[in-house]
Amino acid sequence: xxxxxxxxxxxxxxxxxxxxxxxxxxxxxxxxxxxxxxxxxxxxxxxxxxxxxxxxxxxxxxxxxxxxxxxxxxxxxxxxxxxxxxxxxxxxxxxxxxxxxxxxxxxxxxxxxxxxxxxxxxxxxxxxxxxxxxxxxxxxxxxxxxxxxxxxxxxxxxxxxxxxxxxxxxxxxxxxxxxxxx
Numbered sequence: 454x455x456x457x458x459x460x461x462x463x464x465x466x467x468x469x470x471x472x473x474x475x476x477x478x479x480x481x482x483x484x485x486x487x488x489x490x491x492x493x494x495x496x497x498x499x500x501x502x503x504x505x506x507x508x509x510x511x512x513x514x515x516x517x518x519x520x521x522x523x524x525x526x527x528x529x530x531x532x533x534x535x536x537x538x539x540x541x542x543x544x545x546x547x548x549x550x551x552x553x554x555x556x557x558x559x560x561x562x563x564x565x566x567x568x569x570x571x572x573x574x575x576x577x578x579x580x581x582x583x584x585x586x587x588x589x590x591x592x593x594x595x596x597x598x599x600x601x602x603x604x605x606x607x608x609x610x611x612x613x614x615x616x617x618x619x620x621x622x623x624x625x626x627x628x629x630x631x632x633x634x635x
Contacts, residue, residue, distance in 0.1 A: 516537065554618070
């Protein structure tokens with residue numbers, strides 16, 4: 454369903470790409486394309502690459518349309534120029550923000566029961582971690598209770614101590630955007 458919706462929006466962006474300027478194209482991208490891409494992507498986006506490859510290709514095609522780039526141009530520079538995140542980075546950001554909400558007890562009680570916070574016996578470093586469960590099946594390893602805990606536990610101590618969600622998202626987004634620089 455997401456693929457078909459994104460394809461329809463991509464065709465709309467293509468049809469108007471000859472009539473409007475780049476800033477208006479970016480506005481169209483943010484208002485028509487991005488909401489479909491971001492809606493619950495932390496749930497359906499953490500899956501095998503073969504399942505989301507078509508969505509990544511559509512995303513790259515739309516970014517090329519916004520920039521007026523050639524069909525075969527590399528997209529890393531295009532994503533970096535407009536500070537637009539790649540699909541995998543959007544999924545990672547949404548997953549880590551979900552974990553941030555759980556760490557600060559913002560999620561509903563039933564969702565907080567999915568995660569076990571480690572309680573240190575004495576004051577030490579890395580007291581912010583969650584306990585990661587062992588899994589046997591790859592599909593379970595891609596779920597939020599496993600992958601989200603892995604991402605959260607790999608965070609830098611300075612990021613975890615941030616109390617504001619807005620500041621946390623901004624700092625983490627800067628880290629993700631910084632990966633595009635070569």
